[in-house]
Amino acid sequence: MRATLYFAVALSLLVTWKNASAFSIPESKADTTRNLVPDVTNRRRHLIQTVVGTAFGSLIGTSFVSSPAVAFDGSGSSAYAGRSPATKAELKKQYKERVVADVKDFVVLGKAIDRGETEGRAWINFFITAQRREPDAVGRTYAALVDLRGLPTKKANEFEGGDGLLLANTFTKAGKPPDNTPAVRSFLKVSKTFDAIEAAGKSGNASKAKEEWAKTKTLLEAYLVDVELPGSISDPLYEP
Numbered sequence: 001m002r003a004t005l006y007f008a009v010a011l012s013l014l015v016t017w018k019n020a021s022a023f024s025i026p027e028s029k030a031d032t033t034r035n036l037v038p039d040v041t042n043r044r045r046h047l048i049q050t051v052v053g054t055a056f057g058s059l060i061g062t063s064f065v066s067s068p069a070v071a072f073d074g075s076g077s078s079a080y081a082g083r084s085p086a087t088k089a090e091l092k093k094q095y096k097e098r099v100v101a102d103v104k105d106f107v108v109l110g111k112a113i114d115r116g117e118t119e120g121r122a123w124i125n126f127f128i129t130a131q132r133r134e135p136d137a138v139g140r141t142y143a144a145l146v147d148l149r150g151l152p153t154k155k156a157n158e159f160e161g162g163d164g165l166l167l168a169n170t171f172t173k174a175g176k177p178p179d180n181t182p183a184v185r186s187f188l189k190v191s192k193t194f195d196a197i198e199a200a201g202k203s204g205n206a207s208k209a210k211e212e213w214a215k216t217k218t219l220l221e222a223y224l225v226d227v228e229l230p231g232s233i234s235d236p237l238y239e240p
Helices: 002-020 040-060 088-114 121-127 144-149 163-169 182-191 194-202 206-226
Strands: 150-152 159-161
Touching: 088 121, 088 144, 088 163, 088 206, 121 144, 121 194, 144 150, 144 163, 159 163, 163 182, 163 206, 182 206, 194 206
Parallel strands: none
Antiparallel strands: 150 159
16 A cells, blocks of 8 residues: 555655646746746745645644745735734735835836837736746735736736725724725726736837826825825935
8 A cells, every 4th residue: 555655645746746847938938037037946946845735644643834925915824924014003014115115116007108109028927917936025915017907817807906996995893895995996906907008018119108107106106194194206205
């Protein structure tokens, strides 16, 4: 029986190693996306450790390796691993730090659009949906828009996990529906406007991108006021 189990582990390792090789990046995109793609080596190592830990753990009724957290909502990302915010105020502070970082990237995007750019690093750093190799200084595991708005759900125009809504929800009074919270309402308004900017960029229409960016800016500033942050993106707090 043990020989059979060892053989199964060895076979799993071969399959896992082969599948891990699928995580690769075209050379043409390696430079612009190098900080926002999975680390192949670490993934291979983790996958192998998970297979080995789970298989041999079955011999003694436990597993050596626990599954990593995959959420990025401030409580499950690796940047927050082992940290349990004791108060609502601390969580709010952490979300605000990430929102500020997202707004900074929005400002950088606006400057690129003013220069007539409809592609390039500023666009990638804001819109790319690939996960970072590791969290940045404020705990963001995704680029600005995904971090702010969240990942799409199966429903149209619905997202989850973004710090923008998480921060807005901290202003909801106990026992009250979040839909009535001003910060939640203002966030839902602005969250729907980013796609028009991206679409204009993809079509190479700089003037349209500038127009849509300005619309989003107005709604974003209203949201910032509702979450008790400076209400103008020209504020020094948002300087890149």
